[in-house]
Amino acid sequence: MLKIKTTKNFFFNSPAKKIFFTFLILFIYRFCNTIPLSGIDQEALKQTFLKFDTNNSIIQILTMYSGGGGVGFLSPFSLGIIPFINASIFIDLLTAIVPSLEKLQTEEGELGRRKLLFFKKLLTLVFSIAQSIFLIFYLKSYIYDSSFFNFSILIIQLTSGTMLLVWLSNLIDNKGIGNGTSILILVNILMSLINKNIFNYEKSDTLFVIEIFILFFLMGLICLSQTSRITIDVVSARQLGVLEKSGNIFFTEKRKKPFEAKENGLSVKFNQAGIFPIIIASNILPFLSYFLSNFIDKKDFPLILNLIYYFLIIGFNYFYTIVFWDPEKISEQLRKASVCILNVTPGQESISYLENVVRSSSFLGGIFLCLILVFFDFLKTILNAPFLNQINLSSLIIVVGVGFEIQKTIRSLYKNILPKFI
Numbered sequence: 001m002l003k004i005k006t007t008k009n010f011f012f013n014s015p016a017k018k019i020f021f022t023f024l025i026l027f028i029y030r031f032c033n034t035i036p037l038s039g040i041d042q043e044a045l046k047q048t049f050l051k052f053d054t055n056n057s058i059i060q061i062l063t064m065y066s067g068g069g070g071v072g073f074l075s076p077f078s079l080g081i082i083p084f085i086n087a088s089i090f091i092d093l094l095t096a097i098v099p100s101l102e103k104l105q106t107e108e109g110e111l112g113r114r115k116l117l118f119f120k121k122l123l124t125l126v127f128s129i130a131q132s133i134f135l136i137f138y139l140k141s142y143i144y145d146s147s148f149f150n151f152s153i154l155i156i157q158l159t160s161g162t163m164l165l166v167w168l169s170n171l172i173d174n175k176g177i178g179n180g181t182s183i184l185i186l187v188n189i190l191m192s193l194i195n196k197n198i199f200n201y202e203k204s205d206t207l208f209v210i211e212i213f214i215l216f217f218l219m220g221l222i223c224l225s226q227t228s229r230i231t232i233d234v235v236s237a238r239q240l241g242v243l244e245k246s247g248n249i250f251f252t253e254k255r256k257k258p259f260e261a262k263e264n265g266l267s268v269k270f271n272q273a274g275i276f277p278i279i280i281a282s283n284i285l286p287f288l289s290y291f292l293s294n295f296i297d298k299k300d301f302p303l304i305l306n307l308i309y310y311f312l313i314i315g316f317n318y319f320y321t322i323v324f325w326d327p328e329k330i331s332e333q334l335r336k337a338s339v340c341i342l343n344v345t346p347g348q349e350s351i352s353y354l355e356n357v358v359r360s361s362s363f364l365g366g367i368f369l370c371l372i373l374v375f376f377d378f379l380k381t382i383l384n385a386p387f388l389n390q391i392n393l394s395s396l397i398i399v400v401g402v403g404f405e406i407q408k409t410i411r412s413l414y415k416n417i418l419p420k421f422i
Contacts, residue, residue, distance in 0.1 A: 015413035022176035037074045041142045076161035087123035096323045132158040186402040189395045211387040222400040232266040233342035270365035273320035275401035281312035314366035321362035327354035
């Protein structure tokens with residue numbers, strides 16, 4: 001009897017409830033994606049999707065992030081969570097630049113964060129309307145009634161769908177396991193892979209085994225790019241735990257000798273921005289591709305597009321890190337914690353040292369991501385691998401990155417509760 005009661009308490013008082021709630025929201029979300037957008041010739045649109053799935057830039061981004069009810073299916077949720085991502089990035093950048101917004105985040109606690117979230121939702125509404133207008137005019141040949149009233153109804157449907165997704169994402173953040181936006185993107189990408197039927201082709205056993213090995217090797221490289229860190233030696237680290245609240249850095253203690261510089265360090269990630277450079281670059285590239293296709297020769301277009309993509313990844317990884325990782329604040333926190341960098345004078349010299357480390361590490365992190373992409377394209381070319389040709393490595397990087405964050409979240413949720421029931 002006691003065992004049954006303990007098991008019941010474990011479920012209702014443990015993260016299992018959060019996980020179950022998250023799956024419930026995802027089920028509702030997937031069901032919503034089966035609702036068709038009214039006034040659209042879905043059959044003709046489906047044929048276009050099937051024809052241009054790997055070539056058409058706008059269809060690529062819809063397939064990647066909206067995760068519709070099937071290939072070529074347009075629903076009120078086809079904009080996906082993209083407008084909210086763009087709005088969040090824009091507000092975060094403004095927060096790092098505008099003092100009043102920075103004060104909301106750092107000094108006003110929960111109330112300030114709610115105000116920032118309201119600004120993000122408001123900007124999401126604006127972005128949703130703008131992107132809905134662009135999408136409707138791009139697909140106007142598939143719309144039965146091209147009147148202004150019908151266009152307005154379609155824009156309202158797409159905008160309402162995006163705002164509902166924002167609400168579902170917030171539910172996952174507040175009552176589920178968190179990372180709502182990333183989880184929705186993960187589900188969409190996985191569903192797009194399922195819709196492709198990536199295992200449905202005639203294959204050679206030896207080649208298929210090689211492709212699977214390469215895939216796992218690439219996943220290992222992606223994990224390495226997301227977890228690699230550089231350690232800066234510090235001295236007098238007695239109060240080093242004060243800085244653990246920072247979202248972009250953390251401190252490691254290799255052995256329990258807190259006053260020895262070689263045993264303690266300030267750990268800085270090579271990829272401070274995580275998967276955001278990939279997400280931002282993947283959002284921008286299809287639109288650039290759409291506008292540049294009329295000005296660049298078709299023969300050179302793929303190479304130029306890849307170079308632009310690599311430049312966007314390196315640039316956004318560098319820019320994101322510079323904006324959100326403030327060396328002056330970190331140096332000030334080190335000073336307050338009675339900690340200084342080994343062989344570096346506190347003050348301006350420490351700030352310059354941290355700036356150099358962060359800039360070089362973010363630059364190298366972006367280059368490493370691009371090298372993974374180049375390596376993948378090279379392997380696909382020399383092997384002529386049918387399975388790998390159906391894999392979008394940018395999507396795989398997002399899947400691995402989000403999956404890594406989810407497992408860390410679940411482990412942290414169970415970390416403190418499991419001992420109570422053992």
